[in-house]
Amino acid sequence: MRFSRMHLPTLKEVPAEAEVASHRLMLRAGMIRRLAAGIYSYLPFGLLALRNVEEIVRQEMNRAGAQEVLLPAVQPAELWQESERWDFYGKELLRFKDRHQRDFCFGPTHEEVITDLIRHEVRSYRQLPLNLYQIQTKFRDEIRPRFGLMRGREFIMKDGYSFDVDDAAATISYQSMRAAYGRIFSRCGLDFRAVEADSGAIGGNFSHEFVVLADSGEDAIASCEKCDYAANIEKAQSKFVETAVPEVKSDSAAAETVATPDCQSVDEVAAFFKVSPAKIAKSMIFESDLGFCMVVVPGDREVNEFKVKAELKANWLEIPAPGRVADELGLPVGYLGPLGVDIPVLVDREVPQMGVMVCGANRAGYHLKGVCWERDFSSKEIADLVVVNAGELCPRCGAALQIDRGIEVGHIFKLGTKYSEKLNATFLDQDGKEKELVMGCYGIGVGRTVAAAIEQNHDENGIKFPYAIAPFKAALLNLDMKSEEVTAFCEKLYQEFLERGIAVLYDDRNERPGVKFKDADLLGMPVRLTLGRKGFKRGIIEVKLRDSSTSQEFPLDDLEPLWSLFSELQADDTRI
Template sequence: MKASRFFIGTLKEAPADAEIVSHKLMMRAGIIRRVAGGIYDYMPIGLRSIRKVEAIVREEMNRAGALELLMPAVQPAELWQESGRWEQYGPELLRFKDRHERDFVMGPTHEEVVTDIARREIKSYRQLPVNFYQIQTKFRDEIRPRFGVMRGREFIMKDAYSFDKDAAGLAESYRKMYDAYVRIFTRIGLKFRAVAADNGSIGGSGSHEFHVIAETGEDDIAYCPDSDFAANVEAADALPLIAKRAAPTEELKKTPTPGAAKCEAVAQLLNIPLERTIKSIILATDNEGAEPTIWLLMLRGDHSLNDIKTGKLPGLKGYRFATEAEIVEWFGTPPGYLGPIGTKKPVRVIADRTVANMSDFVVGTNEVDFHTTGVNWGRDLPEPEVADIRNVVAGDPSPDGKGTLEICRGIEVGHVFQLGTKYSDSMGATFLDENGKPAPMLMGCYGVGITRVLGAAIEQNFDERGIIWPEAIAPFEVVICPMGYDRSDAVREQADKLYASLQAAGIDVILDDRGERPGVMFADWELIGVPHRVVIGDRGLKEGKLEYQGRRDAEATLLAVEEAADIVTGKVRAALGK
């Protein structure tokens, strides 16, 4: 490719609405252009990287035995009503009517459509296992699209769906996809972790997220440096920090705490560690035709509630935070001094695992400006329901017993789920087993955010000059920058010769023949992030030298003209592991 026949749309400044590094650099490098909130044009230079990501994904999916198909972006509402997600999915599901007033959705995912394919096409166990995949545009109507491609509304995704006859088959399909994802992100050249995760709106049983490690990541990842344990914080098991409850040593006492409505203020006022205080979180679940159930969740003062774990507890699905009026009705006081002792009306009490093993702790008295100290289970309070309801923090014991946890930030770029029979049951996707009896297919689903990979790669690979693409997905592998291409016959001849040699070697190379000043050329290609640059000038040619510099190199090195093509080709292939 020659730059004069390509479109290069670099900008000196990023738009004001670009908040994070990847968004700013993708706009400045001419990779994307905004059409509407969360919707972008992918310009020629961006599409080249997208196609390279897709090629790696396709190769590894095919290697794992998956079969490519293409499903429609527009899906009939009937399929979503069958699965139950028409009501469950929420406003992110873009719904519309056609000219005949029939309901449709713009697909955010394709579980319903692929299950419909399976129930129509798969009749016998002899046709299983099978894994269908596609690379296609999705649409999720995010309430607040932001961060460029990291949280857009329209995006390109690879989604795959496996169908098996039994649990052992599903486990094997899941393993194949997990291994394929490890190969995909390794080949792309990203630093990543596979972490245990929550299934969210997709449903099913086990799942893993694949996170690119980056400081700007939206998710907190808990991991153990001494083992293979890693999990999204929302799914990480929080073990009790106290092994055994100690016997009481203090008497129960109503203690004045004027103005101390938060645990931190209580601890400071009473001159005690924050870890001895308890925060009370009041939730409500609605009951049709009756008053709500009020729940009091007890966490140690320095811990935070995990809403994902909480929503999975029996009776708490669809919970909400109690209103102030409800709190006053059940506890007799506004928020700030709430506790489990002496409530006005009965409440359900759930203690976190650590809280359940505490003794001589401090809770609210349900009276403004007072707390109760020296509180103990059994003596002052009935034994509570106990559950894991908190977020893990750095220093917590690892759930695998092999060390302590650390926390890092991650950007989710892939997710694999074991769905089981969630969709096959609701949509009647059955097959005839070896005994001729109908049985539901066991499903898995596996997604990679193709366009999100671009943003994640940039968040992990950039400097003050611009993007530093991993070689495997760079829009070009090598850029040739001739000094005075339009003025010097010697420079033009050598640039064209090197360009032809690299092309013949299979290198994805661009020759900047625009005749721009060196500073402009260098700034453009450093911003765009091409991994390898060769500079050709009259002065160097007189000495038989060209100048090479890798995008991460602090300084350039000189190469002999006759060896340049072979050396640059070797560097590219080495970086790609070829």
């Protein structure tokens, strides 16, 4: 492609909205433009990168035996009512009516549609296993879209669905997808981890997330330094270490009520009693579809809402407004405690080890001191309810856990029969018995993968595209457009790139050299070729890798080394 003819509007200045590197660079490199909150147009340069990721996804999905389909983006409400997600999915589901006032939604995911398709098509175990995928625009009406393509409302996603005869077969499908995902992200040149994850609203009982490591990532993952345990922080557990609890003599003073004006936070209470926050029992009210409950954890720990939700077996969980807690429960937020409340109390497994502790008195302005587990807590049920910290011990091998940040680019789930049950998708097995299809579903955020790649591969000058997803593999800079011989050579070289099928961006613009260098760095082509009058006289062309600070010179009369370089880069990229 000739730069002079390409719509590639690079920006010197950064639009104010861009917070993270990938968003900033994608705007500056003329890859995307914002139309509305979380909704972007893909410009030619951005679309090329996107298509490269899609192509890798297609190759690896096909290789794993999946077949590509394309399902409708607009879906009838009936299907979602049948799966009972019409009410359940919430406001993320973009709903609208057609001219006949029939309810529809714009698909945020396609379990319903694919299951509906399959239930009409698949009758026999002989037709299984089946694995279908599509690459399509989805819409999720996120409350807070941000970071450009990282969290858009409209986004391109590869979603795949597998159908098997039983759980064992479904596991095989799942493992095969897990392997394919590893190949996909490796080929995209990403440093990633496959971690155990919460399966969220999609449902199901077993899932892995593929997380690209990046400090700007929105997800945190815990991984073991020694073994291969890795989990999303939402799900991560640690080995419980029992410590000696200071014994409380039976004749020791009972819990005592103390006036603690203006001490609502754990820190304030700890300061008031001159004890460490670890000695404060932090009590919080949660509300779920099962009603209110209280969760008690040590004051220096953070409640893991996902664990609470799982422990309760609730469908949803949130922290109610303090006003509601006061109105409906008569409890003063800031002075909550587990003693004498008449709603279920969930206690973290570390609380019994706190010894003598302080907690709220359920009376505004008062706390209790001298509280102890054995004597004072009415329910003795405990569970793991806190967010793991770095340095805690691996639940598998006992080595230390580390916490990293990352970007979730893929997620695979074993769904089981959740949707086939609801939608009555069955087949006849070998014995002529009717059975429900066992499903799996597999997603990849295509745009997010591009964003993650940039997040992980950039410097202060711009993008450093991994070769496989680079929109152009090379930038050819003609620094002397007015020199006929230089231009003639560049033209010849450009043609040879075209013949060899290596995507090149030929900068033939009437611009000063500085502009061309800056744009080449910003756009991040892996290889930069520079030819100017001086070099031409010396019979050399300058070759520089974007990822390297040094350059080398190749003779103009023998460019074989150049083509070998591209062969090597190409090979690296398909090797897995």
